[in-house]
Amino acid sequence: MTDAVSTKRAGSSGLGRRILIAIPYVWLLIFFLAPFVIVLKISLSDATIAQPPYTPLLDLSAGWQGVVEWWNGLDFENYTLLTEDELYWVSYLSSLRIAVISTLLMLLIGYPMAYAMARAPKSIRPALVMAVILPFWTSLLIRVYAWIGILSPEGLLNAFLLWTGIISEPLYIMNTETAVLIGIVYSYLPFMVLPLYASLEKLDESLLEAAADLGSPPWKAFWQITVPLSIPGVIAGCFLVFIPAVGEFVIPDLLGGSETLMIGKTLYNEFFLNRDWPVSSAIAVLLLLVLVVPIAVYQNVQARQLEGKA
């Protein structure tokens, strides 16, 4: 009798649990998978001057015949175009290159920052973390515009350098790849510093003492103990900045001028200037596929770390 009761209870709580688990899945289905399927469908369509600007449209009033017609209208010619026109794969490669370079730059700048923060007296650490997060209180757009004011030929940087006499001609940084790199490094640095700080702050001081005790001088202990133990933070930080940097649009658009090709900008141009929704959808789908690989690697590494700790 008691068995029957408990089974029933387990059954009902099982249902409740399933509903609870279903909520995030439904969320992902509605807000991630459905839009992606729509984008995928558009990428297989043809551009047309109409509202909406692509064909074929699914006409359910025509019954089964309509569905067949719609299906037959889909093809891969937009993807073929992406491989044929140099513009696209040059944009992809350029985006990846800029993302890699800026990620490495952020690692070089961010690691010492995070290390200094983690080694600072405990009482001032929250203030330092606050200082890293503070820029987020201003809109990204405004901050990038501020860089125009700094980098332009008559901007603050040139004015200062001319005043000190280090240079006699203004530097042309604006509308170059350098400006884009500066912008990306500046904007994404907190995403590199915070995970690094989190992993460095956890580091047990007694491990470094143990290393010293066993004959390892401080600089050697840094490479033997601190760096290996901060690898999770390095990986997290790199992926957190690399993935959005590849698809970055605002920074190359404002700082890079027409010279810098990045896939986010190309996508924007196709979509809003060319009004070619199918081609820009194809670009977006391909970008997602390119980024799925590093995202999968990142997830895998994280999962393994969680396992290791359990």
Add this chain to the structure above:
Amino acid sequence: MTKPTLQDPHMALKPAQKALGPIRRSFAPWLDPSAVPLIRFENVVKRFGDFTAVDDVSIDIHQREFFALLGPSGCGKTTLMRMLAGFEEPTSGRITLAGQDLSGVPPYRRPVNMMFQSYALFPHMSVEQNIGFGLKQDRLPRTEIEARVKEMLKLVKLEPFASRKPHQLSGGQRQRVALARSLAKRPKVLLLDEPLGALDKKLREETQFELMDLQMELGLTFLIVTHDQEEAMTVADRIAVMNHGKLVQVATPGDIYEQPNCRYVADFIGDINILDAKVASAAGGMARLAVAEPAVEIAAAAPDPSPAQGADVAFALRPEKVRISIDPPPPDATNVLRGEVWDIAYFGDWTKFLVKLDGSEKIMRVSRANATRTEFAPIAWDDKVHVWFAPDAGVLLTS
């Protein structure tokens, strides 16, 4: 299990060694004035801001000695050890090791190794790599490192776990890895910072004996920091009791227990009855003490020189040195007091009685070994009893 013989084990004991407690008779270099100590703390002071962690401490530790620093937390014992390891520099005074002044020598150049309280195992390295870490720093040839690591794994019986990571080991196994790692470089001195704190009681006891065996086998000098008096008594040749950064007494476990030099040591080590008293008279190694509570006069063996008449003293008496019975004591018994059994704690091997002495609120703690399985007239709660003790059963403390 004997120490390398420095003196003839059968030779008569020197007077200073006349003690009741256990001593390894063959090993007592601290009694030899010509012996050169391995480690010397000379008037070492350490201040952190206004706080004096170590206050003018001088200790000599000899080669092959198992030396314990004992005291409550915050007494400065860990700071003293960390100064020897090189993690802290003394504010004044100096520390020498084998005649070499250690001031300014960084920890990575000191021939001492430490076993950390938290073990501080490197989580990203396997057991083997942890043990071999110190050897790798010395740039020993790979084959030699491998051989030494293997030897260490065998010593701590962890051969099957060589390639495991620390998080895959039990607490006891981690403790062994930490021990092996600190021994791998064959340091002149091994420092043990509360090494057994994280183990359960049984494993701790086992490990204490293993540590002693290991220390004798390897012929190393061990310095252990602990707040556990039983642990210090078990493993150490000599114990330094510390309080508030000051050294209170340095002696063998037997002397610390039987000849405490002050109230603090008497009270800190083991269970004890302390009777506050005034000296009524004292002569020829004997004194009459007027006890404050209960108001009785007792006979006590007095130290030399005798304390002045009227001086405030304390008579410290271990529970096991007090006799108890319902029947009147034999006629030659001294210091007979009467009381009522207030509480009884039965431990199996022995029983502790708390006796409230007549005419006072004073509780006398008496313990008795249960030498037989049955007793003719067992003592029960509320029984009127006699308690008595010999004049030399306790220690007369003047401070």
